[in-house]
Amino acid sequence: MADPPPSPRDVLDWYLGAGVDETVGEAPVDRYAAPDGKVAAPGRPGLAEAPTPAPPMAPSISRSISRGPSDPAAPPSRNGTVQAAFDAATAATDLDDLHRALAAFDGCPLKKTATNLVFTDGNPRARIILIGEGPGAEEDRQGLPFVGPSGRLLDRMLASIGLDRNNTLISNIVFWRPPGNRNPTTTEIATCLPFVERLVELVDPAVVVALGGPAAKTLLAKSEGVGRLRGHWFPYSTPGMPRPAQATAVYHPAYLLRTPAQKRNTWRDFLGIKEKLESL
Numbered sequence: 001m002a003d004p005p006p007s008p009r010d011v012l013d014w015y016l017g018a019g020v021d022e023t024v025g026e027a028p029v030d031r032y033a034a035p036d037g038k039v040a041a042p043g044r045p046g047l048a049e050a051p052t053p054a055p056p057m058a059p060s061i062s063r064s065i066s067r068g069p070s071d072p073a074a075p076p077s078r079n080g081t082v083q084a085a086f087d088a089a090t091a092a093t094d095l096d097d098l099h100r101a102l103a104a105f106d107g108c109p110l111k112k113t114a115t116n117l118v119f120t121d122g123n124p125r126a127r128i129i130l131i132g133e134g135p136g137a138e139e140d141r142q143g144l145p146f147v148g149p150s151g152r153l154l155d156r157m158l159a160s161i162g163l164d165r166n167n168t169l170i171s172n173i174v175f176w177r178p179p180g181n182r183n184p185t186t187t188e189i190a191t192c193l194p195f196v197e198r199l200v201e202l203v204d205p206a207v208v209v210a211l212g213g214p215a216a217k218t219l220l221a222k223s224e225g226v227g228r229l230r231g232h233w234f235p236y237s238t239p240g241m242p243r244p245a246q247a248t249a250v251y252h253p254a255y256l257l258r259t260p261a262q263k264r265n266t267w268r269d270f271l272g273i274k275e276k277l278e279s280l
């Protein structure tokens, strides 16, 4: 005898297990459909004519070497998508320019599934920039970083050292929401990294704070977890920066919401950030 059809509850559970945790509209949208209306190849809708990207460079490499295609130290292996991101980011001369360049950039696969581009919030002339992992559901809806529950905790931690979004700039290592809030992949990070680096160059902050493990790995080019990196300071520079910034890592606010026992340490870390800002 055939199995009975799954109940609506089973179907919802199946979607949740696959990372679909919200509905965003009444009508389904096929975000993989070819934008020009071409018929996609069977089994790979919309991807039929997409070039297969070469493996990206390790995210940290493009920061630790000189930037620019004319630079003899530039690695010959930077793949086409990362190179396109790099070229678009490098051409931007201010944050509005960079925002427009990102909006026009189609190289990051996350753009296909996200509702909004999430660029920055705060003051572009801030002395401190905080960079998280990637937008969540609320950020995707509003197009602003850290506006959900972890953003509210971040605001409280900033307030504890006299900071808010008028004197900080907040962003992420990827600019579109990873589906189901999964960690961004190496490819997604690598394609967004030129924009992140250009963002830091244009802001030219005294202090860079990585929020959580993926941001710390990407920005500090370290393999250790936040538990080991927190409380330590590292020089952060790219050849486009007029002077190096001081960078550190703290636990991600979402982790703190799940692990309140670490809040005390993080409050201590924020006092260290305040001291560092005052000393520079």
Ligand code: URA
Binding pocket: 132, 133, 134, 135, 136, 139, 144, 145, 146, 147, 148, 150, 151, 171, 172, 254
């Ligand atoms: N978590 C992040 O890392 N970034 C956001 O913008 C929101 C939640």
